[in-house]
Amino acid sequence: MMKEWLIGIGLAVVIFAGLFLNVNVLPIxxxxxxxxxxxxxxxxxxxxxxxGRETPVKHQVSFDQIGxxxxxxxxxxxxxxxxxxxERIKTLGIRPLKGxxxxxxxxxxKTLMAKAAATYTDSVFLAxxxxxxxxxxxxxxxxxxxxxxxxxxxxxxxxxxxxxIIFIDEIDVVGGRRGQHSHQEYDQTLNQLLTEMDGMSTxxxxxxLVIAATxxxxxxxxxxxxxxxxxxQIKVDLPDKEGRLHxxxxxxxxxxxxxxxxxxxxxxxxxxxxxxxLESLVNEAAIAALRAGSNQITQEMFRDSVDKVLMGERTGxxxxxxxxxxxxxxxxxxxxxxxxxxPGTVSHITIxxxxxxxGFVRQIPEADRYLYTLEQLQEQINxxxxxxxAEEHHYGNRSTGAQNDxxxxxSLARTIVTCGLSRIGIVDEEHLPENVLxxxxxxxxxxxxxxxxxxxxxxxxxxxxxxxxxxxxxxVDGSVFRDWLSSIQDKKxxxxxxxxxxxxxxETVLLA
Ligand code: ADP
Ligand code: MG
Ligand code: ZN
Numbered sequence: 292m293m294k295e296w297l298i299g300i301g302l303a304v305v306i307f308a309g310l311f312l313n314v315n316v317l318p319i320x321x322x323x324x325x326x327x328x329x330x331x332x333x334x335x336x337x338x339x340x341x342x343g344r345e346t347p348v349k350h351q352v353s354f355d356q357i358g359x360x361x362x363x364x365x366x367x368x369x370x371x372x373x374x375x376x377x378e379r380i381k382t383l384g385i386r387p388l389k390g391x392x393x394x395x396x397x398x399x400x401k402t403l404m405a406k407a408a409a410t411y412t413d414s415v416f417l418a419x420x421x422x423x424x425x426x427x428x429x430x431x432x433x434x435x436x437x438x439x440x441x442x443x444x445x446x447x448x449x450x451x452x453x454x455x456i457i458f459i460d461e462i463d464v465v466g467g468r469r470g471q472h473s474h475q476e477y478d479q480t481l482n483q484l485l486t487e488m489d490g491m492s493t494x495x496x497x498x499x500l501v502i503a504a505t506x507x508x509x510x511x512x513x514x515x516x517x518x519x520x521x522x523x524q525i526k527v528d529l530p531d532k533e534g535r536l537h538x539x540x541x542x543x544x545x546x547x548x549x550x551x552x553x554x555x556x557x558x559x560x561x562x563x564x565x566x567x568x569l570e571s572l573v574n575e576a577a578i579a580a581l582r583a584g585s586n587q588i589t590q591e592m593f594r595d596s597v598d599k600v601l602m603g604e605r606t607g608x609x610x611x612x613x614x615x616x617x618x619x620x621x622x623x624x625x626x627x628x629x630x631x632x633x634p635g636t637v638s639h640i641t642i643x644x645x646x647x648x649x650g651f652v653r654q655i656p657e658a659d660r661y662l663y664t665l666e667q668l669q670e671q672i673n674x675x676x677x678x679x680x681a682e683e684h685h686y687g688n689r690s691t692g693a694q695n696d697x698x699x700x701x702s703l704a705r706t707i708v709t710c711g712l713s714r715i716g717i718v719d720e721e722h723l724p725e726n727v728l729x730x731x732x733x734x735x736x737x738x739x740x741x742x743x744x745x746x747x748x749x750x751x752x753x754x755x756x757x758x759x760x761x762x763x764x765x766x767v768d769g770s771v772f773r774d775w776l777s778s779i780q781d782k783k784x785x786x787x788x789x790x791x792x793x794x795x796x797x798e799t800v801l802l803a
Pocket of ligand 2: 398401402460
């Protein structure tokens with residue numbers, strides 16, 4: 292605070308002098324600039340000295356607080372037994388474990404795992420992130436690594452513990468293949484890390500274990516993965532439905548949930564969510580309860596919060612009535628195709644602008660899915676194209692609102708080709724000429740566009756009325772939408788019956 296005041300007053304004096312006293316202020320400004328640069332460098336140096344600041348683990352994390360990840364937890368615990376039962380390891384002459392690499396997407400609980408590992412083995416815990424080692428000045432990164440290991444030993448001694456766990460997040464930032472950077476800073480940092488790890492021995496006390504996390508094992512320098520370094524690789528993947536349920540149970544424990552809240556349903560609706568996203572979901576739902584002045588968190592609050600976590604915060608954008616109507620028609624197109632392809636999949640249709648989208652249809656995944664057949668991929672393309680084709684049927688033209696849908700549809704089409712499911716058969720993705728891929732993707736999209744147009748054709752006259760309802764309600768539940776859809780289908784069937792009865796022979800009526 293003081294500093295800002297002084298700078299402010301100083302500036303005022305300089306400006307005053309320059310304007311009113313006719314003093315040449317340029318040299319003063321130059322000196323001030325120099326002083327600032329010097330101060331800035333000082334700050335950086337201090338930051339260097341403070342690298343690897345021990346993050347005091349306030350509340351200890353235990354493995355029980357990590358949901359899902361049963362395999363990863365078991366593997367990690369097994370590996371940690373090397374630390375726990377050190378005497379036995381020593382008598383058997385087993386090489387100690389020095390490094391464990393946790394791999395997987397962000398927010399899946401890697402940091403939590405490392406903290407739980409420290410609790411489990413009663414070790415001190417130090418955390419750093421790969422990006423902290425990247426500096427403008429060569430050698431600073433290496434110095435920080437050295438410092439980190441020294442701090443770990445020091446802290447363990449101070450706290451009377453005989454082991455320390457160093458957690459390095461985003462190891463790929465420093466652990467990328469050496470010689471690939473134009474910057475030798477990275478290489479020096481990585482070399483220093485390897486040196487430190489090679490220098491660790493079983494007889495040493497305290498024993499140091501390095502746990503690193505990354506989402507990019509593929510770019511790591513092979514030297515890191517050699518025996519005696521990061522020997523163990525443990526995959527920490529996105530949780531499956533059971534895992535999500537478990538995480539939700541942990542995160543909502545002790546929170547006032549409404550009685551009929553169905554966590555299992557939420558777990559089903561959150562396919563692809565990481566633990567961190569689930570955490571944010573639970574938090575958003577609680578905030579919604581606070582806003583509503585309710586002392587219970589309800590299913591609807593969770594439902595809306597899923598939208599928020601997926602699509603981002605509601606934006607202040609206010610589309611015109613015409614635009615809203617068009618968005619509703621568009622979303623209805625997605626919803627109809629989705630429901631016809633896989634009944635019961637529409638969770639709700641919303642036209643509240645969120646993030647980059649003006650509206651959206653949320654689908655309920657039937658089950659977590661990792662494999663797709665050609666038909667399933669084509670269906671997804673149909674759903675993606677349903678939006679713009681509904682616009683086309685209703686307005687006779689399209690809008691820019693389908694850009695993302697096209698990106699999605701193209702990517703699905705590309706999957707069809709590269710997985711060998713297209714009419715050109717098995718291909719080698721690496722050697723597939725770009726223009727062949729292009730032609731095939733275009734062919735698939737044109738074909739599916741035609742099919743989707745036909746799927747929607749019978750509904751073209753009825754879309755407008757329901758779109759109007761969506762605009763009025765802003766959000767329509769899947770069950771309401773399904774009722775509407777089946778009422779239209781009934782109407783159409785009756786109509787067909789009537790028109791065909793006229794020229795049907797009695798036998799066919801009986802058969803029908
Ligand atoms: P990562 O290190 O893999 O990016 P974190 O461990 O930092 O993920 O997770 C961030 C937050 O997300 C945690 O603090 C926790 O609230 C929540 N979280 C993530 N994964 C889990 C999990 N498996 N169980 C419970 N909470 C989780
Ligand atoms: Mg993390
Ligand atoms: Zn769309």
